[in-house]
Amino acid sequence: MSGYFYRIADIDLSSGNVADYPIDHQYYRDYIGGGSLAARLFFDLVKPCIDPLSIENPLFIMTGPLVGTGFPGSSRFAVCAKSPLTGIWGESTCGGAFGVSLRKNGFDGIIIRGRASQPVVVEVFDGSITIGDATNLWGLDTYEAAQQLKEVHSDRKKLRTLTIGPAGEHRVRYASICHDRANHLGRTGMGAIMGSKNLKAIIAEGTVSLPIADEEEYKSARKTTLEAARESIVSISLNQAGTASAMEIGMMTGDIPIKNWRVGEVEELGDELGGNAIVEKILKKRKACQGCPIACKPEVKVENTKYDFGTGPGPEYETLGTFGSMLMSLDLDAISKANDLCNRLGLDSISCGATIAFIMEAREKGFYSDEQLDHLDLTWGNLDAVIELLKKISYREGFGDMAAEGSAVLAENLPEQAREFLVTIKGLELPMHDPRGFHGMGLAYMMSNRGACHLQHSVQSVEQCSVSWPEAGLEDEYTGTESEGKAKMVYISEGIGQMANAICLCHFAQWAIGLENTLAGLNAVTGFELSLEDYINIGHRSWLLKRSLNNLMGVREQDDKLPGRVLTPLDEGGTGGTIPDEALLKFEYYQIRDLDPSGIPSEPALLKADLGFLIEPLKNMNS
Amino acid sequence: MGEYYRDADQLFEIYGYFLDSVLQNDKIGPKMSKSGIIIKFIYTDPDCEITIDLKNKPEKEGYYGTFYLGPCHLKEDVWSKQSADHSHRFWHGLENPIASVTRGKVKQGGKITAMLKLLPVVRPTFGEFPVILKEMGYEDLIVKKK
Structure with a gap:
């Protein structure tokens, strides 16, 4: 295998110790990286019932195998923990370049445990990690703190920063983490977790070469992918007018x-x-x-x-x-x-x-x-x-x-x-896509593992027809205001979206370059030789693992529901007069996903996804 | 030839009537005019083109823009090429505009995002198009929702 350093740093802020976490190398093949790998490590390390703002809740900062390789859209990284906002699985991803800098220190990710006795900054330089004093940064906003860190380390021209502001320091439950001004880990309150650890900032700069299994194959895949990205109407629209x-x-x-x-x-x-x-x-x-x-x-x-x-x-x-x-x-x-x-x-x-x-x-x-x-x-x-x-x-x-x-x-x-x-x-405010106009999105919100989310899956692009992926078993076109048959679309889109998050690939980039190009890049870098079916199945494994973690944290069938406001039809506008058929969507989905009536994955579903280790904990959770 | 139009003359007759109405509409017209662009629609089956000028001062009093049936001297800001049948269904509100572009049913060039401005503006006309077909005696061309 390649594509990884097989190194996860394990930082204990309580003791000040920094070590390598002894990760099972098979995890990389099974979970790839990002939030998916973080979820597996969370299962191994954390009792689900912990208070999210306690010292028992580690913060996972994870990258993926393409991060830093220059593959289009692959500079992202994920920050995960039990969410202080929702009390269930928390995950946030971000672009920019921090993930690249972390990888260029020879780390695939870092785990941050415990709580420092005073404000600290974690510094990742030249392949090693130190914990520095950040007392003088506490109280500054995210931009000010980043600017001070850049001034202190002015010799490091490619210094990348993650900082929290007053909201994180005061443990606002939806506090974000800011990466170099323009990039933000917004959702599920990961900034409050940093604040709870007295962790004001994490900074990184590195120069290590990245491991690529097949250089020639990778160069070819990257070239093809760049061409696809430049020609895509998605790219052109986003470049001309942005997400707006x-x-x-x-x-x-x-x-x-x-x-x-x-x-x-x-x-x-x-x-x-x-x-x-x-x-x-x-x-x-x-x-x-x-x-x-x-x-x-x-x-x-x-x-x-x-x-x-x-x-x-x-x-x-x-x-x-x-x-x-x-x-x-x-x-x-x-x-x-x-x-x-x-x-x-x-x-x-x-x-x-x-x-x-x-x-x-x-x-x-x-x-x-x-x-x-x-x-x-x-x-x-x-x-x-x-x-x-x-x-x-x-x-x-x-x-x-x-x-x-x-x-x-x-x-x-x-x-x-x-x-x-x-x-x-599930405690998370809905993003800005109305499920009354796109019923599949309603189901995807209901079943998203971090609470209502448009980025835990690829439903937005599939249902709104920005992409066409028949090779994944999807229809060529969908009608937003139909509920029947949408469960299959959501299920497949979850597998695809979970993989984008595991690779740490931008969803927009995946829309633009398509699945085959993504897969070609991943295989060239890792040497995994995954088929598209394998690829999507790893995404399903990720979804099931996070769902099981949520079950262990108390999530049940009754939590998979849309708020009453979006089940109330509007009189006018593009969604006028229509609402998702919540019961039908959920019924079809539970069958496809093989969840039992209480919303817990069945044993066959877990075994099929090589998640047999979850069977006993799920059985025992109520005993 | 496509399913709905027997030739370019018939298309010009219908679209001319439709655009006459839309560009004099006091609710929709000003919003279209605000986009400030020149759009060229290139149709296939039958092959023909229509240009809508929302940039220059309208030629006719009471209009919010000017349209030209057939080739014209204006340089467009954005062009859109599609089959006449696809366009016919679009104006009935039966085509997903995103899918149309991403599936290659509509090709576009120039300042593509400027076209985006017009999408919410023209949505109210979807109800008008079948009404106009009926008025013109082309009830047989009205496409029913499946």
């Missing part, structure tokens, strides 16, 4: 949630917040993750307004949704400012914006008084009040302390009726 291009299309199809998921259409939305609006109003240039030919990231400039923040990373589609359409704001400058603050304070802009949408509706319906909201005028469209709230959340000041717990906890503390407009699954 989905705003215009979403306005036509009804994909975009508006006003906490209760309005079907705002005619100006595409014009004001779409990809073209970004280009015309605030875009300065496009940036790319390391080695990516697509270059979809917007660098924007907002100045000479009260929302002035100069030049910096601009809002992506999801943030345009959560701070734009969801809060009824069409002010691109204000949304960009909110995005900038989320970046600096270290907040997941999806959970944060969605939580604020919940608060606005709760206020409108009389569940909160002005006094309870610290007299912030949290009315629809008022982003000035939102910007104030972001700071309060990050420092857990006043009402911000409650809001820092996320919308599900807020709803629990309000009368029962407030749950009617709570839009979470």
Whole structure:
């Protein structure tokens, strides 16, 4: 085997010890890397019932075999732990170049355990790891901390940083981790885990050559893949208008949630917040993750307004949704400012914006008084009040302390009726794709192992027809507003999406280059000689492992459900009059996935996926 | 020849009538005009082209843009090539625009994302197209949803 260093660093912040974790080499073949490999290590090392913010919850930072090879879209990495937001499996992935730097130190990943007695920074340089003092960084925002680290290590020109901001320090349950300003590990609160460990930052720079099984084969696969990526309409659209291009299309199809998921259409939305609006109003240039030919990231400039923040990373589609359409704001400058603050304070802009949408509706319906909201005028469209709230959340000041717990906890503390407009699954706020327009996405949200998610699978691209992968057993075209037969599509798409996450490959890149090219690259680097069927089956193994971990953490059939708000049809817009058939979708899916009525994988399903070691723990979990 | 149009004259007759209506529509027209682009639609079976100018001042009073049936002197910002049958179904709201492009049923060039602006704008016309066919006595060309 190649493609790996077979080295996972094991760092104990409590004792200060750094060692190599004795990983079973077969795990690489069985789980590949990323969140998939992290889930296996989690099973081996962690008792599922732990408190996510306790010292028993390790943080896994994992790469994949293509990371650093220059294969298009393969510079990503994953950060995983039990989530402080959801209490189940937590996983977040990110682009940029940190994963590459970690690999170039000869590590496939690192495990960080325990808790430091004072703020620390983990430094990964020249193949070794040290733990340094970060007392002087505590209290700084993510950008400031990264800048100071770059100044201290100014001799290291390719230094990559992961930093948390005040939100992570104050253990906001949806705190993010920032990687060099433009890249963020947003979902499931991994920044709070870093904060709970007194871990302010992780930095890396390295120069080690990467192991590739077949250099010639790899060069050929990379060349073909680069050509495919450049020619793809997905790449062209993303390069021209970024992820925001989905705003215009979403306005036509009804994909975009508006006003906490209760309005079907705002005619100006595409014009004001779409990809073209970004280009015309605030875009300065496009940036790319390391080695990516697509270059979809917007660098924007907002100045000479009260929302002035100069030049910096601009809002992506999801943030345009959560701070734009969801809060009824069409002010691109204000949304960009909110995005900038989320970046600096270290907040997941999806959970944060969605939580604020919940608060606005709760206020409108009389569940909160002005006094309870610290007299912030949290009315629809008022982003000035939102910007104030972001700071309060990050420092857990006043009402911000409650809001820092996320919308599900807020709803629990309000009368029962407030749950009617709570839009979470397994505690995670839904991303900005409306399952009323795409019923398969509804099922995928229900069954996603980190809570409602659009990136634990490839359903978005398959169901919206951005890709066509008949070689994987998928239909050529799907109709979004149909439920029947979607379970098979979701099942296959989960296998594909889980593999993208295991490889640490960008989903957009996989859409652009296709499955055969991805497989060719993976086989050339690892020498695994996987067929497409093997490839998807490893993805299924990953899904089943994470599901089983969630079962061990208490997830059951009743948790696989859509929130009532998205089962309420809208009168207008692209999704008008239609809702997913939740019961049918779930029934068909449970059969295909072979889950028992309580939502636990059957023994045959586990044995088929070579996960027999899970049978006894799952049997014994209630005894 | 395709399924719906017997020749380019028939296509021009129908699309001319349709565009006359759309470009004078006070709700849709201003939004189309806001895109500020020149689009050339190239059709096959029958082979012909239509250019819509949403950039320059409309030639006719009361219109929000100008359209040209057949070749014209304007240089387009974006072009879109498809079969006349595909276009016919698109204007009924029966074609997924993403699938159309990714499956190669529609080829595009130029400032592709500028076209995106128009997608949400033209969606309301999907209901109008069959109505117009009926008005013109082409009820037999109305495509029913399966």
